[in-house]
Amino acid sequence: MKKQYNVLIVGAGNIGAFFDTKSSKNILTHANAFYRTEGFNLLGFVDVSENKGKRAATLWDVKYFPTLEDAFNTNEIDVVSVCVPDDYHYYILKKVSNFPIKLVFAEKPLAKNLDQASEIIRIYGEKSIRCLVNYSRRFVNEFNILRENILEGQYGNFVCGNGYYGKGILHNGSHLIDLLRYLIGEIKGFKVLGHSFDFYEDDPSVSAILDFENGGNFIMQNVPCSNYTIFELELLFQHRRIKIVDSGFKIEEYTILDSKVFKGYKNLSKEKEYETELNKAMLNSVRSIYNNLSNDEELKCTLEDGYKDMSVCEGLKMEI
Ligand SMILES: NC(=O)c1ccc[n+]([C@@H]2O[C@H](COP(=O)([O-])OP(=O)(O)OC[C@H]3O[C@@H](n4cnc5c(N)ncnc54)[C@H](O)[C@@H]3O)[C@@H](O)[C@H]2O)c1
Structure with missing residues (x-):
């Protein structure tokens, strides 16, 4: 036993x-x-x-x-x-x-x-x-795989990204910060763009640009939770775009293809979308x-x- x-x-x-x-x-x-x-x-x-x-x-x-x-x-x-x-x-x-x-x-x-x-x-x-x-997202297989792929360099360097959250920088924004640190690396600096007190009096939801030690930046934007609840992010790498939507219950991956319309141009095209086991x-x-x-x-x-x-x-x- x-x-x-x-x-x-x-x-x-x-x-x-x-x-x-x-x-x-x-x-x-x-x-x-x-x-x-x-x-x-x-x-x-x-x-x-x-x-x-x-x-x-x-x-x-x-x-x-x-x-x-x-x-x-x-x-x-x-x-x-x-x-x-x-x-x-x-x-x-x-x-x-x-x-x-x-x-x-x-x-x-x-x-x-x-x-x-x-x-x-x-x-x-x-x-x-x-x-x-x-x-919680650290305990989800699909996020663990994304991290491994990023660390192995499969997507190339991180270029930039953006994401949405509400209900306080500490209460909910810290989920976004933690996921970014887990996937991209440590944050070396930031510039605040705005804020709103949408949930707690002592915990503003802050919008900001974050700079990473590994290069690249990310704009996090607060969406007041009186409208709806949103937790989404988009990460653009040299060779891939990753969209994490529906609070992380779904991931979309885009790869690069030659444009069918404009000769010599390269575009992003959705390769796959899949559910995660966030419920586990x-x-x-x-x-x-x-x-x-x-x-x-x-x-x-x-x-x-x-x-x-x-x-x-x-x-x-x-x-x-
Ligand atoms: N990891 C996640 O994704 C996630 C999701 C939801 C909530 N949370 C966190 O979980 C915590 C609780 O959230 P919740 O939605 O369950 O809150 P809740 O208000 O539903 O429950 C909190 C409980 O704690 C009790 N309580 C308060 N002070 C206490 C004390 N001093 N000693 C013993 N019991 C006490 C309350 O009576 C209440 O029953 C929060 O900190 C929240 O940030 C995390």
Whole structure:
């Protein structure tokens, strides 16, 4: 039998418990991913709301614990998922580090500011607590393949790109920053173009041009979420154009062909479009947690990644 790890989820909200059920096709919650992965034993939920905590416990057939102390007093817990709202990430990440845990699965963003994020990195380093930050697209096979192809130089150099997001640079824009860092490389500078406060009072959605260490630039544009929700990006390389649409559920790839109309011209032509397994990102991330705990497999999104994503977001916020 596989080694078993006990799991506690802090924050019985949408991503923790309620986006899906045991019979859902899509695996969208921490609860469902742990429930379905052999080697994990979901013990229950901690939530400040007794009502939500108990509802989640009933839905997933586990226990509700009013506090972390209640959960740890009666159980050995190896893994804690932190699924509370952004404002409480730091507080809960710090608090759970006082208990004898092996790994934390932390919802993004890592914290609300860089001081908080550095403190968490220091504490987790000192206590040897592992942490996986949930920038979900890193756990999707199709994005892993894109990254490999880019790194191998199959598409040529990155030239430029653009993308759309809303709901705050830290809250949602950090997904875009993280995906760009994952696919293209580190961001060396930026210029802010505008902003709007479309969701949180303290987290503006910023439009900016980003410059990459490897060359090339990317224009990120905020689209206020009162209109609709959009998360899309387009990446132009020397030999290929990649469009990531529908929040990353679909990818289009364009290759270069000789123009049929203008002799000697080269045009981009859609070669293929395919669905991604973004609906399995949560499951894959939890599988990778198992492989990390049992075989020391490298974590795909570390505390340092969470910090670097935040530092770009914080830099952009300072410039508005
Ligand atoms: N990775 C992703 O793609 C993704 C998607 C959705 C949400 N998220 C992140 O997940 C987090 C939660 O989002 P959500 O939509 O599930 O929120 P939510 O409001 O639905 O749920 C949050 C839950 O946390 C509880 N809570 C608040 N403070 C608490 C505390 N101090 N201790 C214990 N429980 C507490 C609330 O009562 C609530 O039940 C956010 O930080 C969000 O950014 C990430």
